Amino acid sequence: MEKLRKRLKEEYFKGMKVDLSDNRIRSFVNNVWHRFTSDYNYFIVMPISEAADLTDIEHILSRSSHGFKVVSLDTIKTIPAGEMGFIVNIDWMNTDKVYMPDELIKLKYIKTVPEIREVYSINNGEGVLSSSYERAKTLAEVLDVPFRSYDKHEFDGTYEMDYSDLVKDVITTYVLRTFGHMDLKLIDSLSKKYGNDIIVAYNCLKAENEFNDEIFINKLIKSISEHENIKR
Numbered sequence: 001m002e003k004l005r006k007r008l009k010e011e012y013f014k015g016m017k018v019d020l021s022d023n024r025i026r027s028f029v030n031n032v033w034h035r036f037t038s039d040y041n042y043f044i045v046m047p048i049s050e051a052a053d054l055t056d057i058e059h060i061l062s063r064s065s066h067g068f069k070v071v072s073l074d075t076i077k078t079i080p081a082g083e084m085g086f087i088v089n090i091d092w093m094n095t096d097k098v099y100m101p102d103e104l105i106k107l108k109y110i111k112t113v114p115e116i117r118e119v120y121s122i123n124n125g126e127g128v129l130s131s132s133y134e135r136a137k138t139l140a141e142v143l144d145v146p147f148r149s150y151d152k153h154e155f156d157g158t159y160e161m162d163y164s165d166l167v168k169d170v171i172t173t174y175v176l177r178t179f180g181h182m183d184l185k186l187i188d189s190l191s192k193k194y195g196n197d198i199i200v201a202y203n204c205l206k207a208e209n210e211f212n213d214e215i216f217i218n219k220l221i222k223s224i225s226e227h228e229n230i231k232r
Helices: 002-011 022-037 053-060 131-143 161-179 184-207 213-228
Strands: 042-048 065-072 084-089 109-110 113-121 145-151
Touching: 002 022, 022 042, 042 213, 053 131, 113 131, 131 145, 131 161, 161 184, 161 213, 184 213
Parallel strands: 113 145
Antiparallel strands: 042 065, 042 084, 065 109, 084 113
């Protein structure tokens, strides 16, 4: 807190006689964050690990410490497709550490109870073909908060989809829907077997502007199930 107190006196209250108690510092930082995030070009996110068990979201949220970082619409291009998590507000009156916006560019762990505003997904625009997109969308429905999807193509004109990730996402979604749990060996095997067919079909529909994520994934699940002779 002393480091922040010194910074505020030098940058914001230079030459002024101000009693910067801990509570006043926290209140000031709250006001700074409110202005900083009010136009939605900047927001605080709490990423969730791909391996997290979202069926026990209460356990995740009950942890004393969470990782937070600042994201802007300009920096979405630098975030890997597949990241998901919460867009949150933090009450800096009730945290173990206090940070100004420029100090939260990189992920930092803070003990606090965040206010969840929305669930977000960084994706390739493939919709529910991405298992992380579908998990994020479902989580938003469960928590009854808005869902915000960020398609990387919309934020970076030079961005190119990694088709190996697309295939893995499609097969992962298939395996999760079919068996209800991850099977990395099966995902790898099916990715090699059906990867080219998935890519060709996806690109054809995209080129013809006829792509619909729900219809596409449902057809894929049916087709793979029939070929693998898996009874569902």
